[in-house]
Amino acid sequence: MGSNSLHVLKGINFSVEEGELVAIMGSSGSGKSTLLNILGMLDELDEGSYDLDGVPIKNLNETKAANYRNKFLGFVFQSFNLINYKSAMENVALPLYYQRVGRKERQEKALKYLDQVGLKEWAEHLPSELSGGQKQRVAIARAMAAEPKVLLADEPTGALDSTTSYEVMDLIQKINDQGNTILIVTHEPDIADMCKRIVHLKDGIILEDKKIKQVRASEYV
Amino acid sequence: MFSRDNWKEIFETIQKNKLRTFLSGFTVALGILIFVVLFGFGNGLINTFQSFFEDDAQNLIFVFPGRTTEPYKGYKSGRQIEFDNSDLADIEKNFSMFLEYTTPRITRGGLVSYKNESNNYSTRAVAPSHQFAEKTIMMKGRYLNSLDIKNKTKNAIVGRLVEQDLFGAESAMGKYIDIAGSAFKVIGVYQDDGGDDEERRIYIPYTTRQLIEKNTDKVDQLIVAFKPELGYAGALALDKSLNTFIREKKYISPEDQQGIFVRNVAEGLKQSQQFAGVLQLIVAFVAFGTIIAGIIGISNIMVFVVKERTKELGIRKALGATPKSVIGTILLESIFITTVSGFVGMIIGVSMLSSFGEKLKDFFITDPYIDMGMAIGATIVLIFFGALAGYIPAKRAARIKPIVALRDE
Secondary structure, three states, rough: OOOOOOOOOOOOOOOOOOOOEEEEEOOOOOOOOHHHHOOOOOOOOOOOOOOOOEEEOOOOOOOHHHHHHHHHHEEEOOOOOOOOOOOOHHHHHHHHHHOOOOOHHHHHHHHHHHHOOOHHOOOOHHHHOOOOHHHHHHHHHHHHHHOOOOOEEOOOOOOOOOOHHHHHHHHHHHHHHOEEEEEEOOOOOOHHHOOEEEEEEEOOOEEEEEEOOOOOHHOOO | OEEEEEHHHHHHHHHHHHHHHHHHHHHHHHHHHHHHHHHHHHHHHHHHHHHHOOOOOEEEEEEEOOEOOEEEEEEOOOOEEEEHHHHHHHHHHHHHEEEEEEEEEEEEEEEEEEEEEEEEEEEEEEOOHHHHOOOOOOEOOOOOOOHHHHHOEEEEEEEEHHHHHHHHOOOOOOOEEEEEOOOEEEEEEOOOOOOOOOHHEEEEEHHHHHOOOOOOOOEOOOEEEEEHHHHHHHHHHHHHHHHHHHHHHHOOOOOOOOOOEEHHHHHHHHHHHHHHHHHHHHHHHHHHHHHHHHHHHHHHHHHHHHHHHHHHHHHHHHOOHHHHHHHHHHHHHHHHHHHHHHHHHHHHHHHHHHHHHHHHHHHHHOOOOOOOHHHHHHHHHHHHHHHHHHHHHHHHHOOOOHHHHHHHH
16 A cells, blocks of 8 residues: 555646536546546545535545445446445445445335346346446446436446447436436547547646537447 | 344345355354363363362371380380370360361271171271261261260171172171171161272271270271361461370370371372362463464454455445444454354353263363353453454454555455
8 A cells, every 4th residue: 555645636627517427538647537536535635625516525534425425426437346245236235225225125226227227137146247348337227326416437438348338338328318417537539429528637637628519329339 | 233234234245255254253163162172171180180089088187106216205115106095085185176076997807708708808997977087978878876886886887899799689788797706787888989999898886896806995097187277287287286296195206207107188188289270270371372362363364354355345435334334344244253153162162071071081081061151251252352353454444545445456
């Protein structure tokens, strides 16, 4: 565990409206993941301020951060991060467990979200029995299950082939169509083009921030 | 923290991580099992050891007469010392506050017969209190009593093997046996833990023996039982003053090594108690070591478990697990496993011990046992330290930033 500090973000000023689908782009080391982790309260900021849904996020203790993450945020990771000894449904139900939702309701909701990502039949399968694309869809279902304000995806297609990537992007776009706010970190231009806004980072500052015309992933599927 | 939902989550985790569960459970169960068995064996050793000394009473001083080797107060050396009834009476009078009881003993060998069966047995003429000194256990009838002494009755108490030898399947009770030409009525049959020899003896009233031997008042040995509350030091002091008292009365030089002999059982008793104490200490040390080893074992596994679960904990934290719930999950799981396996190990150990019983007597282990409170206490200690050992890494894991935990591969 390195305790060396590194100045990564050097003045980022931007805001995201409700319902946006934002791609954060940049080469490796540009600070895009760090930005996402700060937004996700997985990492702490040293300076500046961060408001989420009107709530200033600062000086959080672990318990408070955990509650905010649970209530406000859904995560999708490049390496899926499913718990390998839990079935797809149990994985999706986990955030609800931390919301103290009852067991029955948890399972119903988990099934509902698995159905939305088209994996209802795979509910009882372990992650090891699923393909990469399926795992990512389970992870997206899990992120959605807590009904968060913002969905944060760190290279959600980084470990997938192009066809599967487009399937996953199609799913993300559909979720966005329902009015959910989504931030995606990616370095693939074609994935970024499927968002509604692209923020280019370089060496810790915003190089470019533009709204674009969204390319529908369904055209490629 | 103890809702049904939490338990369900823990059971699922346990079920799906069988190796981990087995490892930690096995360590604890084995630790407790070894502790219980070792401790039990230690107690079994002590049991065996104590049984060596249990045959006779432990508070006895034996006084034997000898032959003087030094002249003293006008008496020549080479004089045979003899005790008589008055010696015992004097001892009782002078030392009454220290004594529990006294008894003379006159031992004679000789042929004893019943009908056509006969054999050589040693016959001890004693007072009723001799029963306590020898720890004679009555199987049938009664021991000698004060009326037997007063009336000089021809009553005899025979050993279990004497009855077997002379009477076969018959009962000896009420039958008359011939002891060196005199007929004695058998009024009791006894057993003794001291071995076969001790059950091949016959006890008769000492007054009867004295009457048979030309109405003498001589006795062979004096047996003096002191009050147990005197303790070892008190017994030694009594031993010493008794020695002086008899030497003075019988005109024996204080320097004479052969005039009389005083043997104090307390000395042997003290050694046996010391030995048992050392055994107990060794057993306690080994048992303590086992528990420490168990604690270290469970601590290692807990550190490993938390390390192995770092990424999972990171995921859980990203999904909204609070530090409290992370610690709770790990701790409850570990406490549950250690409690169940601890008590399983304890029960296996205790039932193993009780199944041994007398089987290990060849290895000087008799009736190994462990105090239930001790077994449960040790189990609880192990559970407690297992929990503590889990708490420290769990707390650290709960503090790790989720982003660091997620990066853990």
